[in-house]
Amino acid sequence: MPSDTTELEALAVRLEASPDFRVLRAVAPPERLDALPDGARVGVYLDLETTGLDHRADRVIELGLVRFAYDLDNGTVLGMLDDYSGLEDPGRPLPPEITRLTGIDDAMLAGQRIDDGRVQALLEGASVVIAHNARFDRPFAEARLPAFADVHWACSLRDVAWRDEGFESSGLQALVMASGGFFEGHRAVEDCYAGVYLLARPLPRSGERALAALRRNALRRDVRVWAVGSPFDTKDLLKARGYRWNPDARVWWCDVPEDALDEELAWLRDQVYAGRLPRLPHLSYDARSRYSLRVAEAPT
Template sequence: MQAIQATFDDLGTSLADVTFVVVDLETTGGSPEHCGITEIGAVKVRGGVVLGEFQTLVNPAEPIPAFISVLTGITDAMVADAPRIEGAVPAFLEFAAGSVLVAHNAGFDIGFLKAATARVGGTWPRFRVLDTLHLARHLVTRDESPNHKLGSLAHVFSAHTTPDHRALHDARATVDVLHGLIERVGNLGVHTLEELTSYTSRVTPEQRRKRVLAEPLPHAPGVYLFRDATRRVLYVGTSRDIRTRVRTYFTASEQRSRMADMVRLAHVVEPIVCQTPLEAQVRELRLIDEHQPRFNRRSKDGRRTVWVKLTRERFPRLSIVKHVRDDGAHHIGPFRSRATAQAAIDAVHEVVPLRQCTKTLSLTGSGSACALADLGRCGAPCTGAQTQSEYALVVDRCAALFSGNGRADADRLRARLDELASQERFEDAARVRDRFVQLVRGAARAQRVAPLVRSAEVVAARPRPEGGWELVSVRHGRLAGTAVSPRGADPMVFVRTLQATAEVVPPGTPERPAALVEETEILLRWLEAPGVRIVELDGSWTCPVGGAGSVRHELEPAVAAAREVVGFDRDAPAVGAGDGGGRRPGWRRAG
């Protein structure tokens, strides 16, 4: 790996080099919107040395409540000749410029300062803020102090100044508390401002020491693999900036409990730099599928999907299968669970009177009809009441639903929803709606994936924000290669190079597809995103008029609104991310 010189940002800002301005306010009440400041006190320190102090009374332009005067000792007479907020706050901001602000219960003091700055028409500088109360709650136990009030902490850390509700005195006491807290976290391996501002006791010292694993990583998009001492992959992730993302695993920003266990076992982090985010996303998926890391929860079931099959027999029926066979049967899917596949089957049975029994039927039929025949939900081919040719018409309707010409039965299913709703059978309507959703999702997947899988190659381009093009080669539904053409260069030169160097992908079979279905869906979402242009197409990429994609485009927003959610579960991409979302129903051809 090429060595990368560390920047000061990478290394962190040493606490010894940070200028802190510890501030305290006295006010006329607790609301920044309705109360004023009566005193500002601040102490500037760096490396344990006091650099200066700031103190001023402030005329709040309103009477000071009696109980506030008793608490602070500040009276109306004392502030009568003091500067108004228009003069006091700008003077303080000048004193604090370029520093890190520190306060005890910082939300209170900083809230008043921000409100006062806005009141005088100023702009609040983007200070970094450190709260000694937050730190104390993680570092000072109840055995040491009954609470985390400033007076109690001043006693714990033997402050030279006793806080007495005068701003400068309280700021001086807070300085001693700050230094005591910094000394404690220093013993825990915290030596930079970045670590201090994100400190929490949830991050163990062992976890913090592991941050050295991020130091050799590049600032680049790609995939990263956490490995243990035996080189076994523990976790796979992806990021637009590998080093920045990996560093978060050793700070408070990582709050997943299982990640602490993962970091404890981690011995090395291996980066894989990718040219584009799409390549990184696909590599992550493949690596998770290959290694099955114990700490990854998503994308580990790419080969555990099921399909709904319209069987090929004398009187076909619907069946849930684990594999697609090359036997000419119609399939929709994949589905990520048998439950969602069964919901799709139930939706078909709502409008298409297919038989639901599983036994093999003879041409002449035998036995008695089931209850479904009495309800008009089945033509009873089992009794001979429906001939094979008559039943074939029913099968054709189901095949049309699967292949994309089932608008009529989709409309019948929608009418069934309207009928139930008009009868105020809302629970039944919701159940039918959910089944309908699963049906159109499964059918839409099959209709969208199949053309891409059949295409020998699709080369597409998307403009990059910084200029140039992101180029992608997809062969039989598998990512074969990516490239980036720089701004101002002829992109076709890079297209030809990409085609010559891309992975050779032989056509897959239903039993052994060239790529995981999830990978093909990722590529579809990219190809169907706004701004993507098809450069080369060796194949035919179409979607049918009245297909499940257009039905789903109409249905999903209504269902999302009914559930008061945005998007759906991982069974399908978000609305508009594929299957023609946002496009007019009809045949569309890439190229």
């Protein structure tokens, strides 16, 4: 069996030339840079492991960060400036399912604490923090370290139109595999390496770098619209349109680009409110608060 990397790569290239095989390469940490290149911007990719799904009751147990440089003009990832992986003792035993999922156990966490100073240093000067499902990660991150509330956020799950680019799934592992890579998931910094790997690649249909597409979508202003008092028999119509149900406030809501608000209100008038549009509450926001709890799911 060949053991030399060059020989193995030659075999991989031969396999790739055949329509009967696909080759997946292990995701490696991005190339490390000694300094920020002239004119480059800084991004931070973040991943968390937690004791559960409820940001009000559960705690962060692992934080991974990758600070990277990118070209503002075309979204090219230029390399990694720094990375960090830290564990934190939640002060209570881990649920068994979390240990099974992550491989982290109580003994690994005992007495551990995330280094706040290191985290703040990685965030310094960053133009954006990115997570795969920022709607989950941002509330946990802000609860643990308020500095995360003062930066723009983007989501590599929602801010790239993966399905329009031909991907069947938007899960991180599935996207990386469809892009020719693989990694061991559910440890925070390894997930960050995988996220940066994914954003560095050109999208298969548009040819645009995934990071450029993400930035363009993240920079938009959105409006959250609540369809207050919508008739019960329009619920399937609203759901098909992309509205989500808030069971506590008993209201359907949806996010639309700010420049599409008039079109959305016209649709609600004609399809939901029988031609007479009531005064509907709505809230405009951008990447400074997107995916945070400051953009409420119920009207105030």
